[in-house]
Amino acid sequence: MKIFKKTLLILIYCFFFSLLALFLWKPYLLNVLKYRTPRAGTYKIFPQEVAHKSSSAFHFARNGVQRNDLDTLHVLDGNNQSITLKDYLKNGEINAFLVIRNDSVLYERYAHGYSDSTLTSVFSGAKSIISILIGQAIGEGSIKSLNDKVTQYIPELKANPAFENITLKNLLDMKSGLEFNDALGGVIKAFFSDEAKYYYTDDMQAQLLKVKLVNQPGTVWQYKSIDPILLGWVLKKATGKSVAQYFETHLWQQIGTQYNATWGLDQTNGLTNTASRFQVTAIDFAKIGRLYLNKGMYEGKQVVPENWVNQLLNIGAEKPASAKGWQKSAHHYLWWIPQEGDKGDYAAEGMLGQRLYVDPKTNTIIVQFAARGAGNYPYRKISRYLSGLPFSYPKS
Numbered sequence: 001m002k003i004f005k006k007t008l009l010i011l012i013y014c015f016f017f018s019l020l021a022l023f024l025w026k027p028y029l030l031n032v033l034k035y036r037t038p039r040a041g042t043y044k045i046f047p048q049e050v051a052h053k054s055s056s057a058f059h060f061a062r063n064g065v066q067r068n069d070l071d072t073l074h075v076l077d078g079n080n081q082s083i084t085l086k087d088y089l090k091n092g093e094i095n096a097f098l099v100i101r102n103d104s105v106l107y108e109r110y111a112h113g114y115s116d117s118t119l120t121s122v123f124s125g126a127k128s129i130i131s132i133l134i135g136q137a138i139g140e141g142s143i144k145s146l147n148d149k150v151t152q153y154i155p156e157l158k159a160n161p162a163f164e165n166i167t168l169k170n171l172l173d174m175k176s177g178l179e180f181n182d183a184l185g186g187v188i189k190a191f192f193s194d195e196a197k198y199y200y201t202d203d204m205q206a207q208l209l210k211v212k213l214v215n216q217p218g219t220v221w222q223y224k225s226i227d228p229i230l231l232g233w234v235l236k237k238a239t240g241k242s243v244a245q246y247f248e249t250h251l252w253q254q255i256g257t258q259y260n261a262t263w264g265l266d267q268t269n270g271l272t273n274t275a276s277r278f279q280v281t282a283i284d285f286a287k288i289g290r291l292y293l294n295k296g297m298y299e300g301k302q303v304v305p306e307n308w309v310n311q312l313l314n315i316g317a318e319k320p321a322s323a324k325g326w327q328k329s330a331h332h333y334l335w336w337i338p339q340e341g342d343k344g345d346y347a348a349e350g351m352l353g354q355r356l357y358v359d360p361k362t363n364t365i366i367v368q369f370a371a372r373g374a375g376n377y378p379y380r381k382i383s384r385y386l387s388g389l390p391f392s393y394p395k396s
Helices: 003-023 028-035 068-070 085-091 125-140 155-159 170-174 187-191 194-200 204-210 226-239 245-248 282-293 307-313 378-385
Strands: 047-052 074-076 082-084 094-101 102-112 261-264 276-280 330-331 335-338 346-351 354-359 364-370
Touching: 028 194, 047 245, 068 085, 068 102, 068 378, 074 085, 082 085, 085 094, 094 282, 094 378, 125 170, 125 226, 125 245, 125 276, 125 282, 125 307, 125 346, 125 354, 170 226, 194 204, 194 226, 204 226, 226 245, 245 261, 276 282, 282 354, 282 364, 307 335, 354 378, 364 378
Parallel strands: none
Antiparallel strands: 047 261, 074 082, 094 102, 094 364, 261 276, 330 335, 335 346, 346 354, 354 364
16 A cells, blocks of 8 residues: 555656746747637736727728618528528627628627727637738839749748748748647647647747658648748848738728827747737727728728739739638638639637628628627628628528
């Protein structure tokens, strides 16, 4: 009995010493353990850099008459069940749902504590924003070409041979070939995933300097955080400004925003998490959609080069590497572009149901902030319904 107790005690000590060693080796795991899957407010544990609002705000029209008929419009949820939009918002724990057409707010619903001015993390919606900023930097000449190698802008990466042949186009296409382990496959895999590491680490640069190359750049698409984070680092090096500073002067103050936005850093004066830590209000997120509806122009000024907006929308002869949902959305220039049916719409999307949907055909913008989301893609049906155009989901 004494031997058993002694053995048990040794095992307990070994377990705790192993745990201590693990957290000393990878200190970011403490945050993974504490916070697990990030929520809308998790960004607050990191340093933030503010992008200040416009000096003159643009206001969407509000005529005082809501389109309450949308409440009873039937859409498909993530289980392919037909439910009313009202139930869709309830089931998905939607915090904000804003529908704008022809610059008029037609429908808006908010959970308790939310409004169109509540600052919210849009997670991977940040990827679409860094795509915009890269286009602006190319337009002004700070970045010469998408064919440039990433090491031209970040010489520190030359210390890692994995980066030798990676171009900016590879990063924008998410075809860097860099190793990345996602969080799918159970609790243990999620705990040790690269997805968790790059969200919770306080030193992204150190992590990037150690990453391995597993595929030839430009050959294999994989959805991951590393590529847009590297684009944020490129932008900082190329322009001499932080992501938030460049975003503020070149975009945020140029489109009539009403509220400040924020970008999360890994540490004070560190790298910006341009993969998943951009915070914005619903009403101002819609203005990014409006900017793209207008081909990058605001009040007669070309804020984003029109050819960059067109490159986003036109995949051309390129075979999409992804086909998400019934609409077969392709991931292109860090936006989601449906390829099924009467297409032309597109979206910035983040986990837990964060969405910015744009439909040029009907001049519609939809913003959705959610605690978990109800799944599927109801936005095209809503936009076509409001414009009186026919729509039907494809037969399964």
